[in-house]
Amino acid sequence: MTTIVIDGAAVVTVDPERREFIGHVVAQGNRIVAVGPGPAPAYDGARVIDGRGCLVTPGFVNTHQHLYQWVTRGLAVDATLFGWLTTLYPVWERIDEESVHVAAQAALARLALTGCTTAADHHYVFPRGGGDLLGAEIRAAAQVGLRFHPARGSMDRGQKDGGLPPDSVVEDRDEILAATEAAIDRWHDPAPGSMLRIVVGPCSPFSVSGDLMREAAELARRRGVHMHTHLAETTDEGDWCRETFGCTPLEYAAQLGWTGSDVWFAHGIHFDDSEIKQLGQTGTGIAHCPSSNARLGAGIARAADLRAAGSPVGLGVDGAASNEAGSLVEELRHALLFARARGGPQALDVRAALEMATLDGARILGREAEIGSLEPGKLADLAVWRLDTLEHAGIPDPVAALALGTPPPLALLLVNGHPVVEHNTVLTIDEEALATQVAKTQHHLTTKPSST
Structure with missing residues (x-):
């Protein structure tokens, strides 16, 4: 059993x-197995890492992503959400395994x-003849070495039914x-320490029927898995729901069984006070x-208000077609700054952002008993950030340095006890070769004729 000792670091x-x-x-x-102040105990055969000048945090959890979009970045850069979707759906219909x-x-x-040890993905585009797309990203997560919660997404309202997606x-x-x-049968692992759980x-x-929403919730609860969807992302969505269903997006979702501790929504920007209270209560x-x-x-989502109401608010990078950086540590900073831009300088503090x-x-x-903090008995998912570089040296509060400064170099990322990143380099894949593959794939997708 490998033992890794990080010694002399600032620990949060x-x-x-x-x-x-x-x-x-x-x-x-x-x-x-151990977390505490002062020097570490001696462990025979341990790998000892000098943590001086570093900050150790729990590994970050990405709660919303669309992995497939990495090869469709930089398109429709000045569009609104609906215009962006209309532009990109014809490209996304060409994706394959x-x-x-x-x-x-x-x-x-x-x-x-960027510090992520657990990633949730939301894959909902399944073109005919595209192959095993969910399996492709599950295989990728195993190769990179991250803990993975992929959502088997879906759409059943195409253009012929008044939806946005191509049929x-x-x-x-x-x-x-x-x-x-x-x-769920094939991949979901509910066991403690699981590296893979299906959502x-x-x-x-606006891309799913009410019947599918209701029956999907029933399926999830029957099988004991979590539920995820987009909600209240734009004012256009709110207008559309009122015109189509006679209610707000949250009222519509709640009618279909989509509230509770086993549910989380992506974005959640446009909620009023009563809806924020409802989200917190549920x-x-x-x-x-x-x-x-x-x-x-x-x-700008009302993150501070949602947290105060009792709703858990995590961070997500979203798809790379609408966030080309794909950096989770940057979301920490942006969440902090945007909350203060909306609610004043004390709306959210640096430790709340962390x-x-x-x-x-x-x-x-549903993993707070296993990850999210550094405690004996929890899974060994953690990040070691270098804060002794020019960009961060001299900032007395390491959490402020991480949250307010530029993204620091990552000295070490452990996932399930295994090093995935060292010295700001991914150990599990060839970054240079992968970058070449990404460029070729994006060129192929954006120049291949559409089937519609």
């Missing part, structure tokens, strides 16, 4: 006492370089439900995606 535990100190963290196998695998590897490698990428409701249950994830109210989570929301001009990136994200995924 995010444990129940919110302890912080200069000290040590020890991982043995896939578990943390190979392109999704390349995209997922690249997006997950980027997440690893070539929507599926029949019965086909979707069967495929989703098959994904049920219809895309959004424990419904929000994946806050500040960079993507800003890129698309969708607005909690959103760690423990709150773990809570959303």
Whole structure:
């Protein structure tokens, strides 16, 4: 059993006492066995890492992503959400197993370089004849080495039914439900320490029928898995729901069984006070995606208000087609700055932002007993950040340096006790070769004739 000792570092535990100190963290196998101030105990045969000048945090949890979009970045850069979708759906209908695998590897490698140890993905585009797309990204996550919660997404309202997606990428409701249950049977691992758990994830109210939303929720609860969808991302969506259903997006989702501690929504920007109270009372989570929301001009989520109401608010990078950076540590900074831009200088403090990136994200995924803080017995998912570089040296508070400064170099990323990143380099894939594959794949997708 491999033992890794990180000694002499600033440690921010995010444990129940919110302890912080200069000290040590020890991982043995896939578990943390010791966390405390001062020098680490001696362990025979241990690998000892000099943590001086570094900050150790729990590994970050990405609560919303579309991995396949990594190979469709830089398109429709000045469009609103609906215009952006209309532009990109004809490109996305060309994805296949190979392109999704390349995209997922690249997006997950980027997440690893920015402190992410657990990633939730939302894949909802399944073109006919595209192959095993969910399997392609699951294989990529195993290769990169991240803990993975992929949502088997879906759309059954194409253009012929008044939806936005091309009819070539929507599926029949019965086909979707069967495929989703098959994904749970094939891949979902509910065991403690699991590296792979499946989520049920219809895309959004304007691309999914009410019947599918309701039956997907019933399926998820029957199988004991979590549920995820987009909601309240734009004012256009709110207008559309009122015109179509006579209610707000949240009222519509709640009628279909989509609130509760096993549910989280992507974005959640446009909620009023009563809806925020309802989300908090039901424990419904929000994946806050500040960079993507800003890129698309969708607005600023009321993250501080949602947290105060009791709703867990995690961070998400969203798809790389609306957040080309794909950096989770940048979302921590943007969440902090945008909350203050909206609510004043004390709307969100630096440690609350760190909690959103760690423990709150773990809570959303139902993993707070295993990840999200540095405590003996928890899984060895952690990040070691270098803060002795020119960009950060001299900042007395290491959490402020991480949250307010430029993204620091990552000295080490452990996932399940295994090094995935060292010295700001991903160990598990060839970054240069993958970058070449990404460029070739994007060129192929954007020059190949559309089937519509």
